[in-house]
Amino acid sequence: MLLDVKNLSIAYQGKPTVSDVNFDLQAGEIMAIVGESGSGKTSVIRAILGCLSGNGQVEGGQINFGGRDIAHLNNKEWLSIRGKDIAMIFQDSGNMLNPVQTIGKQFVEYLQLHSSMSKSEAVEKACALLTRMNLPDPQRVMESHAFELSGGMRQRVGIAMALAFAPKLLLADEPTSALDVTTQAQIVDELMQVVHEAGSAMIIVTHNIGVAAHMADKIMVMAGGKVVEYGSTAEVIEHPQADYTRTLLQAVPEIGGTRYVG
Numbered sequence: 001m002l003l004d005v006k007n008l009s010i011a012y013q014g015k016p017t018v019s020d021v022n023f024d025l026q027a028g029e030i031m032a033i034v035g036e037s038g039s040g041k042t043s044v045i046r047a048i049l050g051c052l053s054g055n056g057q058v059e060g061g062q063i064n065f066g067g068r069d070i071a072h073l074n075n076k077e078w079l080s081i082r083g084k085d086i087a088m089i090f091q092d093s094g095n096m097l098n099p100v101q102t103i104g105k106q107f108v109e110y111l112q113l114h115s116s117m118s119k120s121e122a123v124e125k126a127c128a129l130l131t132r133m134n135l136p137d138p139q140r141v142m143e144s145h146a147f148e149l150s151g152g153m154r155q156r157v158g159i160a161m162a163l164a165f166a167p168k169l170l171l172a173d174e175p176t177s178a179l180d181v182t183t184q185a186q187i188v189d190e191l192m193q194v195v196h197e198a199g200s201a202m203i204i205v206t207h208n209i210g211v212a213a214h215m216a217d218k219i220m221v222m223a224g225g226k227v228v229e230y231g232s233t234a235e236v237i238e239h240p241q242a243d244y245t246r247t248l249l250q251a252v253p254e255i256g257g258t259r260y261v262g
Protein backbone atom coordinates (compact mmCIF):
# COMPACT_ATOMS: atom_id res chain seq x y z
CA MET A 1 0.00 0.00 0.00
CA LEU A 2 1.46 3.35 -1.04
CA LEU A 3 -0.94 5.65 0.78
CA ASP A 4 -3.38 4.80 3.55
CA VAL A 5 -5.42 7.68 4.93
CA LYS A 6 -7.33 6.89 8.12
CA ASN A 7 -9.98 9.00 9.88
CA LEU A 8 -8.37 12.22 8.62
CA SER A 9 -9.89 15.39 10.02
CA ILE A 10 -8.83 18.96 9.26
CA ALA A 11 -9.68 22.24 10.98
CA TYR A 12 -9.08 25.91 10.10
CA GLN A 13 -8.57 28.21 13.10
CA GLY A 14 -9.82 25.36 15.26
CA LYS A 15 -13.08 25.09 13.29
CA PRO A 16 -13.67 21.48 12.12
CA THR A 17 -13.93 21.53 8.31
CA VAL A 18 -13.14 18.06 6.98
CA SER A 19 -13.87 14.94 9.00
CA ASP A 20 -13.36 11.21 8.95
CA VAL A 21 -11.78 10.79 5.51
CA ASN A 22 -10.65 7.24 4.74
CA PHE A 23 -9.11 5.93 1.53
CA ASP A 24 -6.10 4.11 0.23
CA LEU A 25 -4.03 4.06 -2.92
CA GLN A 26 -1.77 1.42 -4.44
CA ALA A 27 1.39 2.27 -6.38
CA GLY A 28 0.49 3.48 -9.88
CA GLU A 29 -3.22 3.85 -9.09
CA ILE A 30 -5.22 6.98 -10.00
CA MET A 31 -7.92 8.33 -7.69
CA ALA A 32 -10.18 11.29 -8.39
CA ILE A 33 -11.77 13.42 -5.68
CA VAL A 34 -14.94 15.10 -6.93
CA GLY A 35 -17.47 17.35 -5.26
CA GLU A 36 -18.83 20.86 -5.12
CA SER A 37 -16.85 23.96 -4.29
CA GLY A 38 -15.95 24.09 -0.59
CA SER A 39 -16.49 20.36 0.00
CA GLY A 40 -12.91 19.87 1.20
CA LYS A 41 -11.17 18.35 -1.85
CA THR A 42 -8.20 20.72 -1.87
CA SER A 43 -7.84 20.50 1.91
CA VAL A 44 -7.41 16.72 1.68
CA ILE A 45 -4.61 16.84 -0.90
CA ARG A 46 -2.91 19.80 0.78
CA ALA A 47 -2.92 17.87 4.07
CA ILE A 48 -1.15 15.00 2.28
CA LEU A 49 1.54 17.43 1.08
CA GLY A 50 1.79 19.08 4.52
CA CYS A 51 0.83 22.49 3.18
CA LEU A 52 -2.65 23.42 4.36
CA SER A 53 -3.32 27.09 3.69
CA GLY A 54 -3.97 29.64 6.43
CA ASN A 55 -4.12 28.14 9.89
CA GLY A 56 -5.27 24.78 8.59
CA GLN A 57 -4.23 21.81 10.70
CA VAL A 58 -4.61 18.06 10.70
CA GLU A 59 -6.66 17.54 13.86
CA GLY A 60 -6.89 13.80 13.82
CA GLY A 61 -6.21 10.60 11.94
CA GLN A 62 -3.25 9.27 10.00
CA ILE A 63 -1.68 9.77 6.57
CA ASN A 64 0.45 6.68 6.11
CA PHE A 65 2.76 7.05 3.12
CA GLY A 66 5.04 4.10 2.38
CA GLY A 67 4.30 2.81 5.89
CA ARG A 68 5.16 6.07 7.70
CA ASP A 69 2.64 8.50 9.21
CA ILE A 70 3.40 11.86 7.56
CA ALA A 71 0.51 13.81 9.14
CA HIS A 72 2.76 15.76 11.51
CA LEU A 73 6.22 16.09 9.97
CA ASN A 74 8.36 19.16 10.59
CA ASN A 75 9.54 21.46 7.78
CA LYS A 76 12.92 19.79 7.45
CA GLU A 77 11.35 16.34 7.13
CA TRP A 78 8.95 17.70 4.49
CA LEU A 79 11.82 19.04 2.40
CA SER A 80 13.12 15.53 1.82
CA ILE A 81 9.71 14.28 0.63
CA ARG A 82 8.17 17.21 -1.30
CA GLY A 83 9.06 17.35 -4.98
CA LYS A 84 10.75 13.95 -4.90
CA ASP A 85 8.38 11.38 -3.36
CA ILE A 86 5.24 13.52 -3.49
CA ALA A 87 4.80 16.32 -6.02
CA MET A 88 1.92 18.63 -6.84
CA ILE A 89 0.46 20.21 -9.96
CA PHE A 90 -1.53 23.37 -9.24
CA GLN A 91 -4.63 24.77 -10.93
CA ASP A 92 -2.55 27.37 -12.75
CA SER A 93 1.18 26.70 -12.81
CA GLY A 94 1.58 30.38 -13.71
CA ASN A 95 0.93 31.15 -10.03
CA MET A 96 3.66 28.76 -8.94
CA LEU A 97 6.26 30.07 -11.39
CA ASN A 98 8.38 33.11 -10.59
CA PRO A 99 7.30 35.90 -13.01
CA VAL A 100 10.72 37.57 -13.20
CA GLN A 101 12.86 34.49 -13.89
CA THR A 102 12.99 32.51 -17.12
CA ILE A 103 11.40 29.06 -17.10
CA GLY A 104 14.82 27.54 -17.79
CA LYS A 105 16.49 29.19 -14.77
CA GLN A 106 13.70 28.03 -12.44
CA PHE A 107 13.59 24.53 -13.85
CA VAL A 108 17.36 24.09 -13.60
CA GLU A 109 17.41 25.44 -10.01
CA TYR A 110 14.55 23.10 -9.08
CA LEU A 111 16.38 20.09 -10.51
CA GLN A 112 19.65 21.02 -8.82
CA LEU A 113 17.92 21.67 -5.46
CA HIS A 114 16.63 18.09 -5.36
CA SER A 115 19.62 16.28 -6.89
CA SER A 116 23.37 16.45 -7.44
CA MET A 117 23.00 17.19 -11.18
CA SER A 118 25.46 19.56 -12.83
CA LYS A 119 24.03 22.62 -14.57
CA SER A 120 24.46 21.15 -18.06
CA GLU A 121 22.83 17.87 -16.97
CA ALA A 122 19.94 19.82 -15.51
CA VAL A 123 19.50 21.87 -18.72
CA GLU A 124 19.46 18.68 -20.76
CA LYS A 125 16.99 16.99 -18.41
CA ALA A 126 14.68 20.05 -18.36
CA CYS A 127 14.60 20.15 -22.19
CA ALA A 128 13.87 16.41 -22.35
CA LEU A 129 11.00 16.77 -19.82
CA LEU A 130 9.50 19.70 -21.76
CA THR A 131 9.74 17.73 -25.01
CA ARG A 132 7.94 14.81 -23.36
CA MET A 133 5.07 17.17 -22.52
CA ASN A 134 4.71 17.94 -26.24
CA LEU A 135 6.11 21.45 -25.91
CA PRO A 136 7.50 22.36 -29.30
CA ASP A 137 10.80 24.24 -29.32
CA PRO A 138 11.72 23.54 -25.67
CA GLN A 139 14.77 25.80 -26.01
CA ARG A 140 12.48 28.78 -26.63
CA VAL A 141 10.28 27.78 -23.66
CA MET A 142 13.38 27.66 -21.44
CA GLU A 143 14.24 31.22 -22.45
CA SER A 144 10.68 32.52 -21.88
CA HIS A 145 9.03 34.02 -18.82
CA ALA A 146 5.73 32.55 -17.56
CA PHE A 147 3.68 35.48 -18.94
CA GLU A 148 5.02 34.80 -22.45
CA LEU A 149 3.45 31.33 -22.48
CA SER A 150 -0.18 30.31 -22.98
CA GLY A 151 -2.11 28.77 -20.06
CA GLY A 152 -1.76 25.33 -21.65
CA MET A 153 2.00 25.76 -22.10
CA ARG A 154 2.40 26.90 -18.47
CA GLN A 155 0.44 23.89 -17.30
CA ARG A 156 2.67 21.59 -19.37
CA VAL A 157 5.72 23.19 -17.73
CA GLY A 158 4.14 22.60 -14.28
CA ILE A 159 3.48 18.95 -15.10
CA ALA A 160 7.02 18.50 -16.50
CA MET A 161 8.49 19.91 -13.26
CA ALA A 162 6.21 17.84 -11.02
CA LEU A 163 7.19 14.65 -12.81
CA ALA A 164 10.93 15.43 -12.96
CA PHE A 165 11.83 12.91 -10.27
CA ALA A 166 9.12 10.35 -11.11
CA PRO A 167 7.38 10.92 -7.74
CA LYS A 168 5.66 7.94 -6.14
CA LEU A 169 2.60 10.14 -5.66
CA LEU A 170 1.42 13.06 -7.75
CA LEU A 171 -1.27 15.41 -6.45
CA ALA A 172 -3.14 17.45 -9.05
CA ASP A 173 -5.56 20.20 -8.02
CA GLU A 174 -7.95 20.93 -10.91
CA PRO A 175 -4.97 20.82 -13.30
CA THR A 176 -7.00 21.70 -16.38
CA SER A 177 -9.86 23.85 -15.10
CA ALA A 178 -8.23 27.16 -16.14
CA LEU A 179 -7.93 25.99 -19.77
CA ASP A 180 -10.23 25.88 -22.78
CA VAL A 181 -12.03 22.59 -23.43
CA THR A 182 -9.79 21.41 -26.30
CA THR A 183 -6.60 22.06 -24.36
CA GLN A 184 -8.15 20.42 -21.28
CA ALA A 185 -8.73 17.19 -23.17
CA GLN A 186 -5.19 17.20 -24.61
CA ILE A 187 -3.56 17.86 -21.25
CA VAL A 188 -5.66 15.22 -19.47
CA ASP A 189 -4.45 12.63 -22.00
CA GLU A 190 -0.82 13.79 -21.86
CA LEU A 191 -0.92 13.78 -18.07
CA MET A 192 -2.24 10.22 -17.97
CA GLN A 193 0.44 9.08 -20.38
CA VAL A 194 3.38 10.61 -18.47
CA VAL A 195 1.98 9.43 -15.11
CA HIS A 196 1.78 5.86 -16.43
CA GLU A 197 5.29 6.10 -17.89
CA ALA A 198 6.66 7.37 -14.57
CA GLY A 199 4.73 4.66 -12.66
CA SER A 200 3.40 7.34 -10.29
CA ALA A 201 0.15 7.10 -8.38
CA MET A 202 -2.04 10.18 -8.69
CA ILE A 203 -4.83 11.92 -6.83
CA ILE A 204 -6.65 14.38 -9.06
CA VAL A 205 -9.13 16.91 -7.72
CA THR A 206 -11.80 17.83 -10.23
CA HIS A 207 -15.29 19.33 -10.36
CA ASN A 208 -15.99 17.20 -13.39
CA ILE A 209 -17.08 13.62 -12.69
CA GLY A 210 -16.75 12.96 -16.44
CA VAL A 211 -13.03 13.73 -16.28
CA ALA A 212 -12.80 11.59 -13.13
CA ALA A 213 -14.46 8.65 -14.89
CA HIS A 214 -12.13 9.01 -17.86
CA MET A 215 -8.94 9.12 -15.80
CA ALA A 216 -9.34 7.37 -12.51
CA ASP A 217 -9.32 3.80 -11.21
CA LYS A 218 -11.32 4.91 -8.18
CA ILE A 219 -13.44 7.89 -7.21
CA MET A 220 -14.09 9.58 -3.88
CA VAL A 221 -17.05 11.97 -3.76
CA MET A 222 -17.06 14.68 -1.09
CA ALA A 223 -19.80 17.01 0.15
CA GLY A 224 -19.73 19.32 3.15
CA GLY A 225 -16.31 18.14 4.37
CA LYS A 226 -17.29 14.46 4.36
CA VAL A 227 -16.86 11.51 2.03
CA VAL A 228 -20.29 10.57 0.68
CA GLU A 229 -19.13 7.89 -1.76
CA TYR A 230 -15.91 5.95 -2.39
CA GLY A 231 -15.31 3.02 -4.69
CA SER A 232 -13.95 1.80 -8.00
CA THR A 233 -14.81 4.05 -10.94
CA ALA A 234 -17.10 1.40 -12.43
CA GLU A 235 -19.00 0.97 -9.12
CA VAL A 236 -19.41 4.69 -8.58
CA ILE A 237 -20.51 5.45 -12.15
CA GLU A 238 -22.74 2.43 -12.69
CA HIS A 239 -24.15 1.95 -9.17
CA PRO A 240 -23.89 5.23 -7.29
CA GLN A 241 -25.09 4.87 -3.70
CA ALA A 242 -25.39 8.51 -2.69
CA ASP A 243 -28.08 10.87 -4.04
CA TYR A 244 -25.38 13.51 -4.38
CA THR A 245 -23.34 11.29 -6.73
CA ARG A 246 -26.45 10.69 -8.86
CA THR A 247 -26.97 14.45 -9.10
CA LEU A 248 -23.36 14.92 -10.24
CA LEU A 249 -23.74 12.21 -12.87
CA GLN A 250 -26.97 13.71 -14.19
CA ALA A 251 -25.18 17.04 -14.64
CA VAL A 252 -22.56 15.58 -17.00
CA PRO A 253 -23.17 17.09 -20.43
CA GLU A 254 -23.95 14.82 -23.30
CA ILE A 255 -21.40 15.02 -26.08
CA GLY A 256 -22.70 14.07 -29.51
CA GLY A 257 -25.59 12.20 -27.87
CA THR A 258 -23.22 10.09 -25.75
CA ARG A 259 -22.63 10.82 -22.12
CA TYR A 260 -18.97 11.69 -21.53
CA VAL A 261 -18.87 9.19 -18.66
CA GLY A 262 -20.54 6.48 -20.74
Ligand SMILES: Nc1ncnc2c1ncn2[C@@H]1O[C@H](COP(=O)(O)OP(=O)(O)OP(=O)(O)O)[C@@H](O)[C@H]1O
Pocket (backbone or CB within 6 Å): 012, 013, 017, 035, 036, 037, 038, 039, 040, 041, 042, 043, 044, 053, 054, 055, 056
Ligand atom coordinates in the same frame (compact mmCIF):
# COMPACT_ATOMS: atom_id res chain seq x y z
N1 LIG B 1 -7.15 29.15 4.52
C1 LIG B 1 -8.37 28.87 4.94
N2 LIG B 1 -8.88 29.45 6.05
C2 LIG B 1 -10.13 29.18 6.50
N3 LIG B 1 -10.95 28.28 5.91
C3 LIG B 1 -10.51 27.65 4.80
C4 LIG B 1 -9.20 27.91 4.26
N4 LIG B 1 -9.03 27.13 3.15
C5 LIG B 1 -10.18 26.44 3.01
N5 LIG B 1 -11.07 26.75 3.99
C6 LIG B 1 -12.43 26.20 4.17
O1 LIG B 1 -12.40 24.79 4.10
C7 LIG B 1 -13.53 24.29 3.38
C8 LIG B 1 -13.04 23.37 2.28
O2 LIG B 1 -12.29 24.13 1.33
P1 LIG B 1 -11.48 23.43 0.14
O3 LIG B 1 -10.72 24.47 -0.57
O4 LIG B 1 -10.75 22.26 0.70
O5 LIG B 1 -12.70 22.92 -0.76
P2 LIG B 1 -12.70 22.45 -2.28
O6 LIG B 1 -13.69 21.33 -2.34
O7 LIG B 1 -11.33 22.16 -2.74
O8 LIG B 1 -13.28 23.74 -2.99
P3 LIG B 1 -12.97 24.31 -4.47
O9 LIG B 1 -13.49 23.30 -5.42
O10 LIG B 1 -13.73 25.60 -4.50
O11 LIG B 1 -11.48 24.50 -4.56
C9 LIG B 1 -14.31 25.51 2.89
O12 LIG B 1 -15.40 25.69 3.75
C10 LIG B 1 -13.34 26.64 3.03
O13 LIG B 1 -14.00 27.83 3.34
